[in-house]
Amino acid sequence: MSELVETVPSVPPPSLAEPRPRVAAALADDAQLIEACRRGEARAMEVLYHQYKRRVFGMAHRIVGASDAEEVAQEVFVRIFRALERFRGDSALSTWIYRLTVNASLSHLAKRGRRHEVGDDSLGELPAPPALERDHGLAARIEAGLAQLPPGYRAILVLHDVEGLSHEECAQILECRVGTCKSQLHKARARMREILGPDIHGERGGKDRA
Amino acid sequence: MSCEDVRPRLTGYLDGELDADRGSVVRGHLRECAACRQVATDEAALRDGLRQLPHVDPPPSLWAGVQARLAEAEVADARRPAWRRALTRWLPSAPRFAAGTLVAATAVGVLWWRSQRGPDGDVATQPEPTAIATAPTTPRMSQTHVVVASDRGEPDVTADLAGEAGRVTASYGDAAEELLALAGEVRGQWTEEQRTAFDARVAELRGTIASAADGHPRQRAWRDLIRYLQNAVVRDEIAFAGGGQ
Structure with a gap:
């Protein structure tokens, strides 16, 4: 039981969530x-x-x-x-x-x-230095995952999670109800988790889980 | 509370949107359920990763491109006949105007029809009221405007605007020269094969610019060159970030 209690705080409680940057x-x-x-x-x-x-x-x-x-x-x-x-x-x-x-x-x-970005054509014209093939970390994996999402999911994730807008603002922008916005965000994050799999925690996390 | 009940609430829980009671219930479930705890941990990592994504800086050529397209649009506006400009101004209120026209035409039609009825209620033998019912739905004012504007001999402002578009387009050249200078500084780090490919592509893109038609096609060609140069320079930066490997 003590082990369980110790592991739970690894899920950030709401009170510890960082304040979101306001854009208005x-x-x-x-x-x-x-x-x-x-x-x-x-x-x-x-x-x-x-x-x-x-x-x-x-x-x-x-x-x-x-x-x-x-x-x-x-x-x-x-x-x-x-x-x-x-x-x-x-x-x-x-x-x-x-x-x-x-x-x-x-x-x-x-x-x-x-349905998604397939790459910059002009990139293929210049021979790629080996450095491009390196793993650039979680940000690069998330960017790659975003590109695989349906456009609507991409939009809600970028508005809410990247830009830090509230559900109310997202609903105004997407011209939908706040409830719809919340459920779309939940589905979009779930799809992203599927796409990223163990990579979501980086190479170390992936190995730990494997 | 089962996993099926908790999973849809995890997003709200992690974002601090659940009230104290519901939050406590979810937290209690997470203490006991390793599978949901893993999902919550994954989603928190994803959310934090999304929040920490770096800003994407726009290329320096973006503002020049915006100005060029605004200038193009203004040139197009100035060259458009006056009646079309008036129509464009009128279009946003078209639905209300059309509805008003329909109501007015109907009212006039009803009044005319009643005025034609004889004392016994029969319709008098008169021309059909279709001419009134199908009254023009476009504002007569705009038609008058055409004649006045085209006969007035206004000074041609499009020449200035066209010149402005050209001046703005020239800023693409400045941006490309800056990027070429940057590429020149880092090309020493490239392989001979990369330098050859780069020179050939730049020459090809310059040829495309030279042969492109004025206006938007030429601006697109400039943007292609600028984008290619940006990729080349940025790629080299990435190579340096990785130790120049």
Whole structure:
């Protein structure tokens, strides 16, 4: 029994969970930025771009893959600046931008008829140094696992677990109910566990379990 | 509580979303069930791994690409006939406008039909009211706009915008030159075979840029070159990170 008690704390209790980074910017700042962009101020547009470039590109990168991420991110920013005039502020600016990014990414995948990233064609053109074949650790395995997920699961995992958004924000972005969002996250994590298998704990963990 | 009851709640438990009672029940089950404990440990490792994924930095060419596409869109806007611009502005409210038009046309039709009825309730022998019922659903204002705008002889702003697109596209060249310089610094670490393949591919991509049509095709060709150079440079960084093996 004492052994059981000792092993349970290895599952992080909720109280020890690290605080999630919040991504929503202050509403007042957003409103000023939006107004300046609507007036066509180049500086404001650049500020908005730099404020969201990592989130937009990161989301696109993880949903459509490396080779198409730039094209999708460009499309998203063009849509943002062209549609900002019609942004009514019903949701936070960040939520709206995330929604545009997810929709553009999923539409891009649908157009291409691809379920997952199959690799950057241009990579095959340059002889690969041996270092690329090394195991880059858990992050690389997770990235590879993400690429094998259905796009919808990829989207919810990136929004909730990578970007740290709440279920309520994810539901707004994906335009679904909070309950649906939670169940999708549960299924997505379960699928990821299946894909990663013992690799989820790294080489040492895998060997221990084997 | 069985494993089947606990498993769906593990995600909420690990994320701290269960209330104290439910959390306690799940925790109690985990103390006794090794299989569920393993699932919880795996999911916690996965969740932590996802949270710790590094940021993916966008390439330097992204902003130039956005500006180029915005400029392209503005050029296209400026070249589009005035009636199409008006239609584009009108389209977002089209459903409401169409509904309003339908109601108004119906009301006019009913009034006209009633006005044509004789004292005994028969419809008088008059032309069919179809002309009114099928009133145009597009705003008449936009048609008027066409004539006015096309006859006004406004200054051609598209020339400036086209020039802007060209200037923005030129920034691709700057980004490519920077990346080429970086590649030049690290190419000493490559094999002769890699250097030959790199030079051949860069020459090929430059040829594609030269032969591509102005506008989007040429920008795509620039992006292909930039992406290739980024891969080459980043790959070399990875090689150095691994001790240059």
